[in-house]
Amino acid sequence: xxxxxxxxxxxxxxxxxxxxxxxxxxxxxxxxxxxxxxxxxxxxxxxxxxxxxxxxxxxxxxxxxxxxxxxxxxxxxxxxxxxxxxxxxxxxxxxxxxxxxxxxxxxxxxxxxxxxxxxxxxxxxxxxxxxxxxxxxxxxxxxxxxxxxxxxxxxxxxxxxxxxxxxxxxxxxxxxxxxxxxxxxxxxxxxxxxxxxxxxxxxxxxxxxxxxxxxxxxxxxxxxxxxxxxxxxxxxxxxxxxxxxxxxxxxxxxxxxxxxxxxxxxxxxxxxxxxxxxxxxxxxxxxxxxxxxxxxxxxxxxxxxxxxxxxxxxxxxxxxxxxxxxxxxxxxxxxxxxxxxxxxxxxxxxxxxxxxxxxxxxxxxxxxxxxxxxxxxxxxxxx
Numbered sequence: 403x404x405x406x407x408x409x410x411x412x413x414x415x416x417x418x419x420x421x422x423x424x425x426x427x428x429x430x431x432x433x434x435x436x437x438x439x440x441x442x443x444x445x446x447x448x449x450x451x452x453x454x455x456x457x458x459x460x461x462x463x464x465x466x467x468x469x470x471x472x473x474x475x476x477x478x479x480x481x482x483x484x485x486x487x488x489x490x491x492x493x494x495x496x497x498x499x500x501x502x503x504x505x506x507x508x509x510x511x512x513x514x515x516x517x518x519x520x521x522x523x524x525x526x527x528x529x530x531x532x533x534x535x536x537x538x539x540x541x542x543x544x545x546x547x548x549x550x551x552x553x554x555x556x557x558x559x560x561x562x563x564x565x566x567x568x569x570x571x572x573x574x575x576x577x578x579x580x581x582x583x584x585x586x587x588x589x590x591x592x593x594x595x596x597x598x599x600x601x602x603x604x605x606x607x608x609x610x611x612x613x614x615x616x617x618x619x620x621x622x623x624x625x626x627x628x629x630x631x632x633x634x635x636x637x638x639x640x641x642x643x644x645x646x647x648x649x650x651x652x653x654x655x656x657x658x659x660x661x662x663x664x665x666x667x668x669x670x671x672x673x674x675x676x677x678x679x680x681x682x683x684x685x686x687x688x689x690x691x692x693x694x695x696x697x698x699x700x701x702x703x704x705x706x707x708x709x710x711x712x713x714x715x716x717x718x719x720x721x722x723x724x725x726x727x728x729x730x731x732x733x734x735x736x737x738x739x740x741x742x743x744x745x746x747x748x749x750x751x752x753x754x755x756x757x758x759x760x761x762x763x764x765x766x767x768x769x770x771x772x773x774x775x776x777x778x779x780x781x782x783x784x785x
Contacts, residue, residue, distance in 0.1 A: 455496035470576025486693040493697030505752030514712020555629035562622030620660035730764040
């Protein structure tokens with residue numbers, strides 16, 4: 403967008419009440435404060451979140467029992483992993499419920515859900531939803547605008563973790579089983595919920611891929627996580643704002659899980675099982691800790707991100723409907739479609755921020771107006 407000159411419209415002067423409202427964050431002059439929904443009490447939110455967590459955990463336990471054919475296919479050696487996934491399900495449901503209970507997130511979630519399941523949107527733009535899922539969730543193109551290296555590293559971590567989860571979770575729950583079709587190999591059968599899906603030769607290329615999928619995932623994760631660790635030790639901007647538990651701990655957990663997983667393979671192939679038991683325990687501890695950590699740390703954005711797809715779809719479809727495009731009240735440059743700006747204003751009213759009118763200004767004009775208000779109403783007191 404071409405930046406307009408600052409003289410497009412006169413800025414509020416010292417006696418202009420609009421400037422005082424902007425400086426204090428209050429509503430625009432002449433506009434009554436909007437009604438704010440009654441906030442939910444923290445106790446009520448916690449009770450509902452606990453109930454949601456308990457229901458999701460119970461459903462997962464039931465799915466494990468029946469998916470493993472009443473535990474006939476369940477490997478007791480993987481019990482700690484299965485218990486950790488139940489805690490993971492409880493934590494994700496609990497925190498997601500708390501997150502959605504916040505006014506801003508609730509509006510985002512409702513609008514996104516409405517756009518996601520809208521038949522009108524599908525008829526108007528049938529390829530929009532697959533496109534949003536592929537570009538926003540799968541390939542995260544928005545990260546490429548920040549840095550191509552960060553985008554590439556994030557892709558390595560994302561696809562490595564996705565591959566590991568797709569293999570580990572069903573095996574942990576007893577949904578997938580691999581059995582020898584001949585008793586001594588090398589033929590194997592993969593079964594899902596007891597039904598044979600395919601047979602393969604464990605000594606062939608496909609068999610190698612099947613049995614070393616977690617090793618491939620570990621290599622991808624190590625490459626991506628190592629870049630982010632290097633960046634957090636070298637980049638001044640990252641160093642300034644980083645926190646150990648929030649920024650470094652997730653990367654360290656990923657590296658420890660991946661390295662110990664590779665060492666298990668190394669031990670079984672080259673060391674004839676030497677140190678395997680210790681590595682297995684270390685690997686199990688790191689995986690269980692990370693699974694329990696996911697709902698309460700930085701990894702929670704994995705769960706939050708899909709909710710934003712609906713909002714991106716809402717923006718995309720509203721622009722395609724030839725909706726009225728609002729212009730900045732000061733420089734008259736286009737801002738966004740009216741439905742999107744109204745949704746933003748509604749979120750501000752829900753949060754009782756009391757400056758929802760200023761969503762009708764472009765970012766540059768908001769900075770100019772706020773700077774002028776500061777000079778006229780704050781800085782002059784030091785003269």
